[in-house]
Amino acid sequence: MTNKDELLSQLRIDRDQPYAGESKTHLWIGGGVAILAIALGISFFYEPDPIKVQIEMARMAVPDSSSATVLDATGYVVARRISTVSSKVTGRVAEIYVEEGQQVEKDQIVARLDDSNTRKSVDLSKAELRSAKTLVTETEARVTEAKLTLERNTELARQQLVSAAALDKARADFESLHAQLDARNAEVDVSKKRLALQQQNLDDLTLRAPFAGVVISKDSQPGEMISPISAGGGFTRTGICTLVDMSSLEIEVDVNESYIQRVRDEQMVQAVLEAYPEWKIPAKVIAIIPAADRQKATVKVRIGFQISDPRILPDMGVKVAFLNAEREAEEKPKEPLGVRVPISAVRNDGEDKFIFVVKDGIAELRKITLKASYGNDIYVGSGLRAGEDFVVEVPPELKDGAKVEQ
Secondary structure, eight states: OOHHHHHHHHHSOOTTSOOHHHHHHHHHHHHHHHHHHHHHHHHHHOOOOOEEOOEEEOEEEOOOOOOOEEEEEEEEEEESSEEEEOOSSOEEEEEEOOOTTOEEOTTOEEEEEOOHHHHHHHHHHHHHHHHHHHHHHHHHHHHHHHHHHHHHHHHHHHTTOSOHHHHHHHHHHHHHHHHHHHHHHHHHHHHHHHHHHHHHHHHTTEEEOSSSEEEEEEOOOTTOEEOSSOOSTTOEESOSEEEEOGGGEEEEEEEETTSGGGOOTTOEEEEEETTOTTOEEEEEEEEEEEEEETTTTEEEEEEEESSOOTTOOTTOEEEEEEEOGGGHHHHSOSSOOEEEEEGGGEEEETTEEEEEEEETTEEEEEEEEEEEEETTEEEEEESOOTTOEEESSOOTTOOTTOBEEO
16 A cells, blocks of 8 residues: 555544544533432432421410419319210111311211111102102192083083083082192192101211310210110110310319308409419309208309310319409409410511421421510410410521421
């Protein structure tokens, strides 16, 4: 090969050789995909640590009382509205929709009884009603025919073309069929009322809550028999569940009749639950029952709470102190009542106020309204209830939905 051929072969382009720029492009794309995959993997498997915060339970602020008491007594928290939900008829429990501790609303369905036989009775009553209406239609047609016959015979009798006997028979037939029509209409009304009764019996097998409250006991299970009157033997239940209206809680105490003169209506009372001995609850006398117990020589006194709190439960033991009448004016709060929180727990966003409420380890940013301020504390009007946990010191990195721990 000559030098000229060698030079030409060196200048020839090899089309099978990969392009250098293309290789670099693929390299950059592959590297980017790998970095993105690593980042996604880290974000998927990496879970940020919970933010450590100080958490407290919101409490209702009650002014401390130093007033002298005229009488101390002990009693129990009772509910004025408590009901055992039962049925009007005996039946087998088919389904129960509530559990102990569940909040239910008024007229909410709590259970159903077996309604197979009652539904058949409803269907039978509907069929009877349809049959009665059919008879009414038939009788109406016969009345119309008898009316035409009577009118025709009346005209013919005027022309002396039919006998008086034929006219009398036509008139009697018309009146008889008209009476039958009235009877048929009455049967329709009876069938409607019978159907309504059967429908009511069917509705009675659906048991509803008589008022809004909390289920404190579940007394029956599906498959058991229930009856408003117990048949004895322990195999028949008398109720589905027991329902308590928590807004009707009050205190009942027995006051020795020797000291009942120290108690009067509307008297201020300070109550302390045995479960929370440091918590002083403002209360007031509702009524003094005008009857004494000769066995115990006591008079029953009803006392109403002036605040509501989820910590107050039925049948809790409570100690009460009846306050001196001359010092009751001092019992009026010098600071407003409400849920009290420190100012550090509130986050400001313009004119809006927010607080972080903690539930199941998750911080929820909730808007609140302020009632008043007192020193370094504020009183929440709405947005935070007593018994809920909240963040006391809000760190800057805390966001809505973040995980937190004490």
